Every structure is written in C-alpha cells, then in structure tokens.
Amino acid sequence: MPPERRKPQLIPVLDVMNGHAVRAVGGLRENYQPVPRPFTGSHKANDVANALLHRTGANELYVADLDAIMGNAGVSRAVRTVIEMSAVPTWLDAGIGRRLTVADLPALPHVRPVVGSETCGTPEVLQDALSQAGERPVAFSIDLKGGRVLGNWRNWGLEGERDVLRLARRVVEIGVRTLIVLDLARVGTGTGPGTEPLLRAIRAEFPGVELIAGGGVKTRADVDRLGEAGADAVLVASALHDGTITFPRAS
Numbered sequence: 001m002p003p004e005r006r007k008p009q010l011i012p013v014l015d016v017m018n019g020h021a022v023r024a025v026g027g028l029r030e031n032y033q034p035v036p037r038p039f040t041g042s043h044k045a046n047d048v049a050n051a052l053l054h055r056t057g058a059n060e061l062y063v064a065d066l067d068a069i070m071g072n073a074g075v076s077r078a079v080r081t082v083i084e085m086s087a088v089p090t091w092l093d094a095g096i097g098r099r100l101t102v103a104d105l106p107a108l109p110h111v112r113p114v115v116g117s118e119t120c121g122t123p124e125v126l127q128d129a130l131s132q133a134g135e136r137p138v139a140f141s142i143d144l145k146g147g148r149v150l151g152n153w154r155n156w157g158l159e160g161e162r163d164v165l166r167l168a169r170r171v172v173e174i175g176v177r178t179l180i181v182l183d184l185a186r187v188g189t190g191t192g193p194g195t196e197p198l199l200r201a202i203r204a205e206f207p208g209v210e211l212i213a214g215g216g217v218k219t220r221a222d223v224d225r226l227g228e229a230g231a232d233a234v235l236v237a238s239a240l241h242d243g244t245i246t247f248p249r250a251s
Contacts, residue, residue: 011061013063015064045082065079069094089112113136118141138176143182164198177208199213
C-alpha cells in the first residue's frame with residue numbers, strides 16, 4: 001500500500017547568532033551573515049520572528065540558538081526575548097547535551113525542546129531531557145551533513161555514520177514522538193532536500209510519529225515532495241527570505 005500523501009504545514013525557522021537573526025547556509029556557521037534587511041527592515045531576532053509569522057500565518061516557530069548549540073553560551077538574551085514574546089508554540093534548539101539541559105530553557109508552556117544528535121552524546125542525555133520536559137513535547141533532531149549523522153553515533157550503537165534509521169529506532173524506543181530530519185549541508189542552498197528516501201523509511205516503520213523535515217527547501221514542489229515522503233511539517237527559512245515560497249499559495 002503506498003504511503004499516505006500529506007500536505008505538510010510550514011514552520012518558519014529563525015537562526016540566531018551573536019544577538020542577530022542570521023541566514024544559515026550549508027552548516028558553515030563561521031560564515032553566517034545577518035538576514036537581508038529588506039525582508040523586515042531589521043536584524044533583530046524578535047522583529048524577524050514576527051515578520052516570518054506574519055508573512056506565513058504559521059502556528060508554530062522553530063528557533064535555533066546557534067551560540068548555545070556551539071557551546072559558547074547559555075540561551076541568548078535575543079532568543080529569550082523571542083520566546084517570551086512568542087504567541088505560538090516554539091521549537092527551541094539550544095544545544096541540549098553540550099552545555100545546557102532542558103531545565104536551563106525558558107520554563108514556558110509553549111516552549112518545545114529540541115534535542116539534536118549533534119550535541120546529544122548519549123541516550124541518557126535524551127532520557128533526562130524527556131524527564132525534565134514533563135508534559136511539553138520534545139523533538140529529537142536527526143542532524144545530518146551530507147547524509148552522515150552528526151554527533152557521537154558510536155554511543156548510540158550505530159554501525160556507522162550513515163546508519164540513520166537505527167538512530168530513529170533508538171530514540172523512538174526511548175519515548176520520542178516527534179522526529180526532525182535535517183541535513184545541514186543543504187540548509188540555505190535551495191538545492192532540494194534529498195532526504196525523501198529516509199523519510200519514507202521512517203514513516204513506513206513509525207506511522208504514528210510526527211515527522212518534520214528541513215534543509216534545501218526552495219519551492220512549493222520541494223514541500224510537496226517531502227509531504228509525499230511522509231513529512232507532517234517542513235522547516236523553511238531562506239525560501240521565505242528569497243520569496244521563492246510565497247503566501248497565499250498559488251493554485
């Protein structure tokens with residue numbers, strides 16, 4: 001039986017570094033630059049967040065605190081402002097397992113912690129995150145770079161850095177009900193996602209898991225392909241800034 005064709009919702013992404021909203025490209029964080037000013041007239045993270053939500057009409061937001069992810073700081077003041085002013089559920093990746101725990105995140109009910117393979121070195125870190133989150137949803141992000149798992153894959157009992165489906169099985173067994181599949185090598189490139197085969201495999205094995213995909217999305221056709229592969233939602237940033245995905249959707 002063919003997989004159910006889904007119409008994914010779009011989740012705008014806000015990447016924050018050094019207090020500014022930045023444009024992420026290829027996972028090369030040392031080269032990230034502030035987002036283009038014509039989009040909002042401001043580089044301030046909260047202004048960009050509001051513009052993204054207004055432009056898309058989205059009912060969720062994804063925030064990556066890059067300074068925290070790289071282990072340079074706790075949750076930044078700019079990100080805390082976005083979180084505190086947010087009117088929608090907000091997925092927050094602040095590098096859980098590198099320097100911070102879920103207990104260090106803003107203790108607000110709409111904050112949804114993201115635990116990424118890049119910084120979550122062991123299954124025990126994930127277990128602690130789920131325990132600390134209480135009733136709040138927790139997403140595990142399968143962080144890839146060119147299809148290879150970022151992070152200490154050996155601690156997860158994988159057979160290699162491309163043994164991605166086994167990682168998905170492990171985190172679902174631990175209790176995760178939302179998976180993010182994100183290839184950082186494709187972020188901001190507009191070259192297409194490239195993760196469709198993995199999404200299909202995860203969806204086939206875990207039909208009830210919420211599945212979010214990101215990286216390389218440029219057009220509505222990319223979004224549709226991810227939906228056909230099983231994604232419930234798609235993370236989008238550069239396509240919104242560049243105007244290659246616009247609203248409302250053309251018929």
